[in-house]
Amino acid sequence: MYNHIKEIVAAAEKTHKPISELIIEQECQLSGLPREKVWQRMKYNLQTMRAAVKRGESGNGVFSKTGLTGGEAIKLKKYREKGHTLSGDTMMAAVENAIATNEVNAAMGVVCATPTAGSSGTLPGVLFLLEKRLQLSEEQMIRFLFTAGGFGMVIANNAEIAGATGGCQAEVGSASAMGAAAAVEVAGGSAEQSAQALSIAMSNLLGLVCDPIAGLVEVPCVKRNGIGAGNALIAADMALAGCTSVIPADECIEAMKKVGHQMPASLRETGIGGLAGTPTGQAIKAKIFGKDA
Amino acid sequence: MTNRYKSVFDIIGPVMVGPSSSHTAGAVAIGRAGYKLFGGTPSKVTVHYYDSFAQTHRGHGTDYAIAAGILGFDSDDLRVPKAPEIARQRGVDLRFVEEDGPSPIGHPNTAILNMSNDKKKVELAGCSIGGGAIEIRKIVLHNTEIQPAGALPIIILVDPHKNIRIEQELTALLHEKAPFSRKRIFHTKNYNIYEYDVENYLHPDLLQELKKKFENIICL
Numbered sequence: 001m002y003n004h005i006k007e008i009v010a011a012a013e014k015t016h017k018p019i020s021e022l023i024i025e026q027e028c029q030l031s032g033l034p035r036e037k038v039w040q041r042m043k044y045n046l047q048t049m050r051a052a053v054k055r056g057e058s059g060n061g062v063f064s065k066t067g068l069t070g071g072e073a074i075k076l077k078k079y080r081e082k083g084h085t086l087s088g089d090t091m092m093a094a095v096e097n098a099i100a101t102n103e104v105n106a107a108m109g110v111v112c113a114t115p116t117a118g119s120s121g122t123l124p125g126v127l128f129l130l131e132k133r134l135q136l137s138e139e140q141m142i143r144f145l146f147t148a149g150g151f152g153m154v155i156a157n158n159a160e161i162a163g164a165t166g167g168c169q170a171e172v173g174s175a176s177a178m179g180a181a182a183a184v185e186v187a188g189g190s191a192e193q194s195a196q197a198l199s200i201a202m203s204n205l206l207g208l209v210c211d212p213i214a215g216l217v218e219v220p221c222v223k224r225n226g227i228g229a230g231n232a233l234i235a236a237d238m239a240l241a242g243c244t245s246v247i248p249a250d251e252c253i254e255a256m257k258k259v260g261h262q263m264p265a266s267l268r269e270t271g272i273g274g275l276a277g278t279p280t281g282q283a284i285k286a287k288i289f290g291k292d293a
Numbered sequence: 294m295t296n297r298y299k300s301v302f303d304i305i306g307p308v309m310v311g312p313s314s315s316h317t318a319g320a321v322a323i324g325r326a327g328y329k330l331f332g333g334t335p336s337k338v339t340v341h342y343y344d345s346f347a348q349t350h351r352g353h354g355t356d357y358a359i360a361a362g363i364l365g366f367d368s369d370d371l372r373v374p375k376a377p378e379i380a381r382q383r384g385v386d387l388r389f390v391e392e393d394g395p396s397p398i399g400h401p402n403t404a405i406l407n408m409s410n411d412k413k414k415v416e417l418a419g420c421s422i423g424g425g426a427i428e429i430r431k432i433v434l435h436n437t438e439i440q441p442a443g444a445l446p447i448i449i450l451v452d453p454h455k456n457i458r459i460e461q462e463l464t465a466l467l468h469e470k471a472p473f474s475r476k477r478i479f480h481t482k483n484y485n486i487y488e489y490d491v492e493n494y495l496h497p498d499l500l501q502e503l504k505k506k507f508e509n510i511i512c513l
Contacts, residue, residue, distance in 0.1 A: 001296060027301045032496040041302060048308045105311035108354065108374055113314040115304045115424040120311075145305050152304035157296045161304075162315045162423025164345040164401040170423070178304075215349030217312035268401065269315075270348040289351060 001026060005154055005195050005249035012191035019181075019191055020143035023150030042142050048112040049101070049124040055109060056100025064106040066288055069218040073100035087230075090133060094233055095226035098125025102222040114145075115152045115161045115174055118217045122175035123148055125229025126183055126236075140186050148182035151198055158250070159257035163210030163269035166260030168221075172228040173205035173256060179232035180239070189240050199245030199252045201235035206252075207259055209267035211274025214285035220275055295474050297444050298426060299493055307425045309368040315402050316346065316353030319421025321373065324362015326429055326513045327406040327417045330449075335408035335415070337386040338363055344401035346421075347391040356389050359404060363387070368425065396420070398430040405431075429513060434486065437479050442490040448473075448503070449511040452485040460487050463507060467491065470499050 002008045002022070012019050027038045056062050056073045063070030076096040079085065085092045098121035105111045105120050114123040127144055130136055136144070152161070155174045160166030180197035184190075189197075205228070213219045245252065266273030275281050298304060309318040328334060340359050342350050350356055354374065361368075361376035363385070372379060380387050396403035400420035408415045418431035420443075428443035434451065441447045448467070452459050460478065464487075467473055472492045479486040495503075495512060503510050 001299075003296070023301055030299060030493050032493075032499075042305065045302075045305050045308060108311050110308060110369060110371075111311055112306055112308050113318060113425055114306075115314075117309060117311050117314040117318065117425075120314075123305075146301060149301035149305040153296075153298050153301060156298040156304060156424065156426075160423060162402065162421070164315060165423065212349070212352070215352030217353065265344070265401065269345045270401075271352065272348065 001030065002150065002154060003157065005151065005198065005253070008150060008154070009191045009195050018143065018147070019150060019185055019194060020146040023146040026150070039142065042145050043138070045112045046138070046141055046145060048110060049114070050128070052101045052104045052109065052111045053097050053124050053128055056103045057096065062103045062107045062109065064103070064218055065108070066216060066218065068213070068216065068284065069106045069222045070103050072222070073103055090129060091230055091233065093132070094125045094129040094229040097128045098122055098225040098229040099222055101125070102225045106216070106218045106222060114148070115156060115178070116171045118163060118221050119171040119175040119225060119228065121222070121225030122172055122228035122232065123179050125225060126179040126232045129233070130183060130186060134186060136186060144182045144186050147185045147194070148178040151181045151194070152178045155253055159253050160260050165268065166256065167208060167263050167268055168210040168224060169205050169208040169256055170260050171210070172224045173202055173208055176205055176228040176232045176235070177202040179229065180235035183232060183236035184239050187236065187240055193239045195249045196244050197236045197239035199247060199249040200238055200243070201232055202252045202256055203245060203247065204231050204235065206256060209263060209274045210269040211267060211276045212269065212271055213276045213281040214288050215271030215276070295442065295444055295490070295492060297422060297428070298424070299444075303424060303426050307368050309425065310371065310373045313353040314425040315421040315423050316349060316355045317358045318368040318425035319402065319427050320355045320358035320404065321362040321366065321368040322425060322427045323404050323406070323417075323419035323421065324359040325365065326362070326419055326427065327408055328363050328365045329513055330417055330432065330434070330511055331408045331415050332509070334364055334383070334385060336384065336410040337408070339388045339390060339407045341390045341392050341405040341407070343392050343394070343396035343403040346402050346404055350389070350391070355404070359406070360387055400428070435481055435484055437481050437486055439477070439479065439486065439488050441488060442475055444490070445513055446491040446495050447513040448489040448491055449513070450487045450507055451509055452487065453483065455485045459507070460485065463487060466503070466506070471495055
């Protein structure tokens with residue numbers, strides 16, 4: 001198994017294979033399953049993601065039981081139709097996809113965790129934007145997910161991907177780094193550029209705390225996935241432009257782990273600190289769960 | 294060190310009912326581990342939550358997730374949010390307790406399941422490590438405390454015949470088809486218990502073979 005980013009890059013350079021291919025081979029070897037089974041399973045995950053995005057962007061949108069989140073993917077869709085977005089339609093399309101997915105998640109709909117449910121919008125945010133922007137085939141989209149997943153395994157095994165142990169940097173931060181690295185590959189960049197994109201994306205979200213209001217995966221989680229998707233595109237573009245991270249990818253991952261462990265428990269998915277601890281956050285919690293909560 | 298995440302589908306996946314992979318999908322997995330370990334749905338289950346689980350279980354739907362697992366549901370089963378009702382309809386006495394102290398197994402997403410019926414008592418201490426993946430760090434089975442390394446898969450065989458040849462046969466099969474990092478044998482008055490910490494996820498064919506060859510084998 002690839003335990004470090006530099007091993008993935010070295011293997012890709014040596015074999016002249018795309019990273020997605022290396023990860024498919026690794027999965028077949030680890031699971032003992034034939035390539036076709038592994039491919040079909042990822043295809044099913046892709047279909048799940050597409051269905052979630054579609055659901056969040058249809059009709060009046062999707063709303064959570066608490067009413068804290070929902071309908072904002074639709075607001076973004078209508079806003080985009082006017083054609084006056086400040087950051088460009090590409091960026092806002094990615095944000096819309098991301099938010100649509102997390103609104104479905106918050107409403108207890110079906111999503112594919114990438115790597116987590118709280119961060120499940122970031123990767124689809126990037127992927128379904130690139131599908132249109134780069135006219136990706138289904139095969140390329142499935143490859144995107146293998147590449148993202150392969151980098152994600154290294155992050156998960158060397159650091160954390162749970163908000164409770166690493167903060168939001170471990171969830172949306174990891175998702176954004178995975179998305180940036182995979183975006184580089186489908187855009188035709190090198191394995192080294194994928195690693196650079198991962199480093200840049202992760203560095204930019206380092207220190208992000210996990211502070212869900214009332215402990216719900218709604219605020220600020222839904223909007224943070226929009227930022228995760230946007231950050232992934234920015235990092236991927238920077239890497240494709242030849243910009244590099246001073247700190248190598250594996251060290252960025254190590255730094256993320258240490259920062260996570262240094263965070264107080266109040267900022268690690270306890271619903272106590274950060275936005276959850278504000279007067280408004282506390283009032284919402286009391287309203288939903290009662291005063292004794 | 295054994296990697297905690299062993300498949301690309303631990304990262305891209307699981308397909309699940311929201312809202313949280315650690316507090317919902319992972320909680321379903323902990324409940325399912327309890328269901329498998331108990332050998333079905335117990336008639337009484339008390340769930341003890343610690344740290345983040347104690348603070349946020351209500352917001353994350355952890356209660357219905359654990360209940361769903363105890364009923365044997367998968368994390369993408371649309372009945373997941375209704376699981377506590379279904380459990381009660383089936384006569385399961387299901388309770389949730391928020392504990393104040395730190396997790397006895399050293400992880401903020403900890404749930405300890407005390408499961409029983411009129412014949413037996415089983416305890417399982419699990420933690421949800423992120424993205425739906427779980428670790429089982431403590432099991433009490435036939436009054437014997439087992440501390441697995443944590444990461445799944447974990448294979449447990451309770452041998453009422455106390456026949457060392459069964460252990461040898463299982464060990465040989467696993468050596469060949471599913472390398473393990475550690476094996477331990479527990480001798481109790483009425484049983485031998487064999488526990489294996491396996492390196493990679495079990496191939497479906499191997500899972501079938503194990504269940505066919507070894508009566509009452511538990512594959513977590």
